[in-house]
Amino acid sequence: MAEVRKRKPRADAQKNRELLLEAAKEILGRGGPNASLDAVARRAGVGIGTLYRHFPTREELFMAVFSRELDQLIVTAEDLVERDDPLEAIRSWLHANVDLVETKRGMLGAMSLVVTEDLKQGYTERSSLLRAAVDRLLDKGRSIGEIREGVSAEDLMQTLYAICYARQPGPDWRENVLRILDIFVDGLKK
Amino acid sequence: MAEVRKRKPRADAQKNRELLLEAAKEILGRGGPNASLDAVARRAGVGIGTLYRHFPTREELFMAVFSRELDQLIVTAEDLVERDDPLEAIRSWLHANVDLVETKRGMLGAMSLVVTEDLKQGYTERSSLLRAAVDRLLDKGRSIGEIREGVSAEDLMQTLYAICYARQPGPDWRENVLRILDIFVDGLKK
DNA sequence: CAATATACGGAGGCATCCTCCGTTTTCAAG
DNA sequence: CTTGAAAACGGAGGATGCCTCCGTATATTG
Numbered sequence: 143m144a145e146v147r148k149r150k151p152r153a154d155a156q157k158n159r160e161l162l163l164e165a166a167k168e169i170l171g172r173g174g175p176n177a178s179l180d181a182v183a184r185r186a187g188v189g190i191g192t193l194y195r196h197f198p199t200r201e202e203l204f205m206a207v208f209s210r211e212l213d214q215l216i217v218t219a220e221d222l223v224e225r226d227d228p229l230e231a232i233r234s235w236l237h238a239n240v241d242l243v244e245t246k247r248g249m250l251g252a253m254s255l256v257v258t259e260d261l262k263q264g265y266t267e268r269s270s271l272l273r274a275a276v277d278r279l280l281d282k283g284r285s286i287g288e289i290r291e292g293v294s295a296e297d298l299m300q301t302l303y304a305i306c307y308a309r310q311p312g313p314d315w316r317e318n319v320l321r322i323l324d325i326f327v328d329g330l331k332k
Numbered sequence: 333m334a335e336v337r338k339r340k341p342r343a344d345a346q347k348n349r350e351l352l353l354e355a356a357k358e359i360l361g362r363g364g365p366n367a368s369l370d371a372v373a374r375r376a377g378v379g380i381g382t383l384y385r386h387f388p389t390r391e392e393l394f395m396a397v398f399s400r401e402l403d404q405l406i407v408t409a410e411d412l413v414e415r416d417d418p419l420e421a422i423r424s425w426l427h428a429n430v431d432l433v434e435t436k437r438g439m440l441g442a443m444s445l446v447v448t449e450d451l452k453q454g455y456t457e458r459s460s461l462l463r464a465a466v467d468r469l470l471d472k473g474r475s476i477g478e479i480r481e482g483v484s485a486e487d488l489m490q491t492l493y494a495i496c497y498a499r500q501p502g503p504d505w506r507e508n509v510l511r512i513l514d515i516f517v518d519g520l521k522k
Numbered sequence: 523c524a525a526t527a528t529a530c531g532g533a534g535g536c537a538t539c540c541t542c543c544g545t546t547t548t549c550a551a552g
Numbered sequence: 553c554t555t556g557a558a559a560a561c562g563g564a565g566g567a568t569g570c571c572t573c574c575g576t577a578t579a580t581t582g
Contacts (some may be wrong), residue, residue, distance in 0.1 A: 149528080154578075189532055190571080191531055304494035307494060308491070308493060331517035370539080381560090382542080409527060
């Protein structure tokens with residue numbers, strides 16, 4: 143509608159936002175979804191009030207932090223649609239997720255939180271894109287008749303994060319997660 | 333070694349322990365694994381110190397609360413070993429878990445916490461029993477050649493709780509969880 | 523250089539965690 | 553029944569985290 147002429151966003155605000163994202167990436171990456179937001183603010187060197195002004199809820203902060211990661215996953219999924227074998231494409235995509243996640247265990251809870259939260263509410267463009275990309279992967283498999291009906295992108299993603307999250311961290315983490323995921327993928331066959 | 337003769341455990345201590353377990357069942361059932369322990373003590377009508385004396389860590393409290401639930405699951409698993417179709421037996425056992433869990437959503441995180449925690453450390457008799465029972469289910473399927481190699485009882489249980497936990501609560505919860513689990517079970521086929 | 527919209531910081535109120543220790547209760551020996 | 557020590561109790565208290573509120577500071581614009 144009538145777009146009101148607005149002032150240019152203040153430089154310091156933008157800088158602080160950046161500092162907060164940086165700090166959050168660090169702190170949340172280590173401490174997981176329950177990490178202290180006070181700590182994030184401290185690390186960023188801003189007041190706690192500033193944090194809450196930029197990101198009124200924990201979720202919004204997560205969301206912002208993960209935008210880039212999500213982008214990467216979208217690109218990966220879109221590339222994989224080209225592949226001939228849809229089931230293997232899905233397997234590859236899941237493996238890519240595991241790789242991405244392996245270095246950021248702490249973010250896992252947050253990831254699944256983001257995925258479910260905003261898929262549920264459906265108002266975030268980025269996650270729609272991700273879901274769409276994954277859905278295309280699934281669709282291709284379904285159309286060939288290689289993948290069973292009744293499995294949504296949400297199902298796939300939630301299961302992925304659930305499995306990653308439930309597994310105890312440790313030297314065998316990656317191996318175990320991949321093993322379980324493979325079973326699940328096999329179950330997707332028609 | 334030389335078992336020292338000890339005093340009979342005090343009556344009040346035992347009573348308080350019971351009160352605490354009762355309260356914990358209630359509070360944790362609602363509030364989940366992050367529920368306030370202060371609240372548990374309040375509800376039990378004992379001092380917070382008393383709670384911490386009986387259950388020095390959150391995990392130990394969970395553990396105690398879930399003993400009975402675990403017992404029930406053990407019995408169920410043992411019954412199912414008799415069944416002819418191992419894959420369906422496993423499916424049934426998983427469904428039984430879902431049913432048990434459905435009325436106590438809040439306990440989910442705690443459940444998986446217990447399972448992983450003490451399976452990892454392997455010092456709890458009860459969870460060994462549970463794992464053994466589930467393993468027997470799997471073994472039977474493996475021996476018939478119906479179930480693939482390389483899947484442990486831990487795998488099964490952790491995946492179960494992971495899936496239950498990741499799914500958003502809601503009217504479709506049960507349906508969705510069962511759907512995903514079925515895919516996983518199908519993946520277990522050889 | 524104002525004027526003002528915008529952003530900042532952090533104190534403060536409340537909740538939770540967990541420890542520590544002075545007080546109370548129970549048990550059992552005499 | 554006493555009585556004293558072992559066992560258990562309760563909750564204050566210090567630490568940390570959450571989030572709100574508002575007085576202060578500063579960037580932008582005319």
